[in-house]
Amino acid sequence: MIRTAFLFLLASATSVAAVEFNVPGGSISRFEISPATSIRLPEAAWSSTSPPIVEGAIRNRAIRITGSPQTTLQLLQPIREALVSDGYSEVYSCNDVICGGFDFRFQLDLLREPAMHVDLGDYRYLLMRNTSAATSEPHTVAIVTSRASDAGFVHITEVFDATPADLTAPDPSSATVVEDPTEGDAMIDVLIASGHIVLDDLDFGSGSDQLSDQDYTSLQSLAAWLATEPQARIVLVGHTDSVGSLEANTALSQRRAEAVRNRLTEIYGVATTQLEASGVGYLAARASNLTEDGRALNRRVEVVLLER
Numbered sequence: 001m002i003r004t005a006f007l008f009l010l011a012s013a014t015s016v017a018a019v020e021f022n023v024p025g026g027s028i029s030r031f032e033i034s035p036a037t038s039i040r041l042p043e044a045a046w047s048s049t050s051p052p053i054v055e056g057a058i059r060n061r062a063i064r065i066t067g068s069p070q071t072t073l074q075l076l077q078p079i080r081e082a083l084v085s086d087g088y089s090e091v092y093s094c095n096d097v098i099c100g101g102f103d104f105r106f107q108l109d110l111l112r113e114p115a116m117h118v119d120l121g122d123y124r125y126l127l128m129r130n131t132s133a134a135t136s137e138p139h140t141v142a143i144v145t146s147r148a149s150d151a152g153f154v155h156i157t158e159v160f161d162a163t164p165a166d167l168t169a170p171d172p173s174s175a176t177v178v179e180d181p182t183e184g185d186a187m188i189d190v191l192i193a194s195g196h197i198v199l200d201d202l203d204f205g206s207g208s209d210q211l212s213d214q215d216y217t218s219l220q221s222l223a224a225w226l227a228t229e230p231q232a233r234i235v236l237v238g239h240t241d242s243v244g245s246l247e248a249n250t251a252l253s254q255r256r257a258e259a260v261r262n263r264l265t266e267i268y269g270v271a272t273t274q275l276e277a278s279g280v281g282y283l284a285a286r287a288s289n290l291t292e293d294g295r296a297l298n299r300r301v302e303v304v305l306l307e308r
Contacts, residue, residue: 031060032059037056037058042108064115064189102120117190140158199302233273237257238253241298
């Protein structure tokens, strides 16, 4: 992983103007561009009303600051100041509980873990806008900051009116550009730092306890790490949406966790002594079960690190 310089460029493509701010020790863990799409950008605390939809060219990036002792406010403040100095005005800002906790967080269109880790009890959100921005500049910028035990995380969303040709990835010749790390490596870093992680690439349909027959990067990475850490032990925890009874969902989540355990032992050769499997049904929702998007997020298997 290539480290950023002390001066990080919010927009570093040659055809898109740059907003500069300090992210000492930061490194980009994921970078995505969507030339023409829509995104939810809340302008108030969570409510049952859907947040405003903004359309345009979207650039997302997640930055990890390993070993940072900074609070979420300390991570956010220099970015806010840089945006204000560049002509942006604050539309809305909040922190975890004031924002609306997990309901607010899961209405945000963020890059997934492990690239962007969000502690539901310790995050901040900032929405800034520049109505006089040139077409080559982002007219709207949304920032989310959060923490794990030994790292800070910053998520930057930029919305442009630029044409697709104007919106490019960072120039490889720039000293401030960083390469994406292996997603598996980043996943293990988050697992060690926070003690748990969601296996977001697993494919379970509603009501199904079978994994689709494909390769999963998360399982490959987890198996490779466990092979190098023979003393490590994990528990695979299955979760469901709220469709059906608690008894049925608890049994379903148990079977999902066991399906992942079986895949790890039978296909990837992980020792059975390193794995446990359990199911909790819908008792630990990470999003609202009132929407299809929320229910999809709740159908998951998590890894909890027991020993290392």
